[in-house]
Amino acid sequence: MTDNTALAIVILAAGQGTRMRSSLPKVLHPIGGRTLLGHVLHTAQQLPASDVRVVVRHERDRVVQVLEDIPGVEAVDQDEIPGTGRAVQLAVQALPDGFDGDVLVLSGDVPLLDVDTLAALLDEHRSTAAEATLLSATLDDPTGYGRVIRDADGSVARIVEQKDASDEEAAVAEINAGVYVFRAASLRDSLAQVTTANAQGEMYLTDVVRLLRAAGRQVAARAARDARIALGVNDRVQLSEAAAILNARIVNHWQRQGVTIQDPATTWIDDTATLAQDVTILPNTHILGATTVAEGAKIGPDTSLVDCEVGENAVIRRADATLAVIGAGANVGPYAYLRAGAELAAGAKVGTYVEIKNSQIGEGSKVPHLSYIGDTTIGRGVNLGAGAITANYDDIHKHRTEIGDEVHTGSHNVFVAPVKLGAGAKTGAGAVVRKDVPAGALALSVAPQRNVEGWVEKNRAGTAAADAAARAQSAE
Ligand code: UD1
Ligand code: CA
Numbered sequence: 001m002t003d004n005t006a007l008a009i010v011i012l013a014a015g016q017g018t019r020m021r022s023s024l025p026k027v028l029h030p031i032g033g034r035t036l037l038g039h040v041l042h043t044a045q046q047l048p049a050s051d052v053r054v055v056v057r058h059e060r061d062r063v064v065q066v067l068e069d070i071p072g073v074e075a076v077d078q079d080e081i082p083g084t085g086r087a088v089q090l091a092v093q094a095l096p097d098g099f100d101g102d103v104l105v106l107s108g109d110v111p112l113l114d115v116d117t118l119a120a121l122l123d124e125h126r127s128t129a130a131e132a133t134l135l136s137a138t139l140d141d142p143t144g145y146g147r148v149i150r151d152a153d154g155s156v157a158r159i160v161e162q163k164d165a166s167d168e169e170a171a172v173a174e175i176n177a178g179v180y181v182f183r184a185a186s187l188r189d190s191l192a193q194v195t196t197a198n199a200q201g202e203m204y205l206t207d208v209v210r211l212l213r214a215a216g217r218q219v220a221a222r223a224a225r226d227a228r229i230a231l232g233v234n235d236r237v238q239l240s241e242a243a244a245i246l247n248a249r250i251v252n253h254w255q256r257q258g259v260t261i262q263d264p265a266t267t268w269i270d271d272t273a274t275l276a277q278d279v280t281i282l283p284n285t286h287i288l289g290a291t292t293v294a295e296g297a298k299i300g301p302d303t304s305l306v307d308c309e310v311g312e313n314a315v316i317r318r319a320d321a322t323l324a325v326i327g328a329g330a331n332v333g334p335y336a337y338l339r340a341g342a343e344l345a346a347g348a349k350v351g352t353y354v355e356i357k358n359s360q361i362g363e364g365s366k367v368p369h370l371s372y373i374g375d376t377t378i379g380r381g382v383n384l385g386a387g388a389i390t391a392n393y394d395d396i397h398k399h400r401t402e403i404g405d406e407v408h409t410g411s412h413n414v415f416v417a418p419v420k421l422g423a424g425a426k427t428g429a430g431a432v433v434r435k436d437v438p439a440g441a442l443a444l445s446v447a448p449q450r451n452v453e454g455w456v457e458k459n460r461a462g463t464a465a466a467d468a469a470a471r472a473q474s475a476e
Helices: 036-044 060-067 084-093 115-127 184-191 207-214 236-256 455-459 464-475
Strands: 007-012 051-056 073-077 102-107 132-138 147-150 156-160 174-183 219-223 267-269 285-288 303-306 319-322 336-338 342-344 349-357 359-361 366-374 376-378 389-391 401-403 414-416 419-421
Touching: 007 036, 007 084, 036 051, 036 060, 036 102, 051 060, 051 084, 060 073, 073 084, 084 102, 084 184, 102 115, 102 184, 115 132, 115 174, 115 219, 132 207, 156 207, 156 219, 174 184, 184 207, 207 219, 236 267, 342 349, 349 359, 359 366, 366 376, 414 419, 455 464
Parallel strands: 007 051, 007 102, 051 073, 132 219, 267 285, 285 303, 303 319, 319 336, 336 349, 342 359, 349 366, 359 376, 366 389, 376 401, 389 414, 401 419
Antiparallel strands: 102 174, 132 174, 147 156, 147 174
């Protein structure tokens, strides 16, 4: 945009979203790692606007929370007069006195619009004499949207809402995307004439189009390059449609950046995640939140990562991880559960049916099978036998376990925290380690095994076990 006309952005987010049938305000429903409103704000922030006003009313405190800490963005409260027209009227009144630039109106429930489309809409608006330029789209099924009604010469005459449309008008496939640029002065003048005389008893913003034309002004419509970006979310069917379109866009983006994604249909990547070149994603994998994945890592199938950091060439199969750091070349799964604060150093291994919480696993160390490790620091080159359990919770407090470098433990050990195993220590099978183990010591806690000969024959005579034992003895 070369033009330096002042730009204000108004985002409509006051509606109840009745058709969602939700206690959560519609604009706060999430897709692709942000709320619907979050996507609109994220796009709006990429435009050079002097002021951004978000109109709120339904559950206003929850919606306003999303706006906190975003510089230049302010909430405007809508009053009891309903409708998009009233919402914009109040937002325009809340702009700095005498604002006479362009006003870009966005809907908090139209999340897929991209900044290029908006920039092109603004450019077009500024290069013509139109008082208003709206974004339109031609849909196979226009049901529910306002229709763009054109005059015989093709110019935009008015917008008719679904509920006010005649059969002939309802048959029009060109819809109003709910995204417009207006010149501030004529927007103010027209809104002053908008009434609630319509099927929904609301002040329609869309009436401004008809009023501008009646005043002899021009209104232009620009068709979206891809009709799908105009999708408005009114119910949960449209919510999942929007999520799928957004996901396909994100997946394609990373594919073009050099990520192999075997099955785009079952791979879900949030807008907020980052992937490096030569990452491979296998089917049914979710890369969510602020997750970052470094070069060469291989993730999936059946894996979910939320807010994780994955190092180069790590391999993660059938795992569920949140707020975990997985080092370069580390190997996770199948069937591993990494909870907040799990930190695997380079080359570490967390294997099958293993849960790790708030613990550091040192370089090259292995927790391969059937274990729970919580609040533990593990040094380098450690191998924990199958079934290692840290008893980190005494029913009141959590305690730490410290395991030194090169410790190898026997199978089925319990480490009763707080407890320390010194470097190079070993433990026997089934040990319950309650006392610190000095470096290089072998810890045994299980009583020596005692065999009571002939016990089965004496106490279980006539059973299959006794018969089998008798046969084995006579064969000896
Ligand atoms: C609106 C348009 C319709 C367009 C469609 C595009 C009007 C009258 N209709 O219809 O032409 O095709 O969007 O998606 O504008 N809102 C407020 N205050 C209100 C009412 C709504 O801020 O009093 C907000 C809502 O939170 C929502 C947006 O405005 O983010 C649109 O409202 P909604 O009720 O969804 O309008 P649609 O019926 O979809
Ligand atoms: Ca809508």
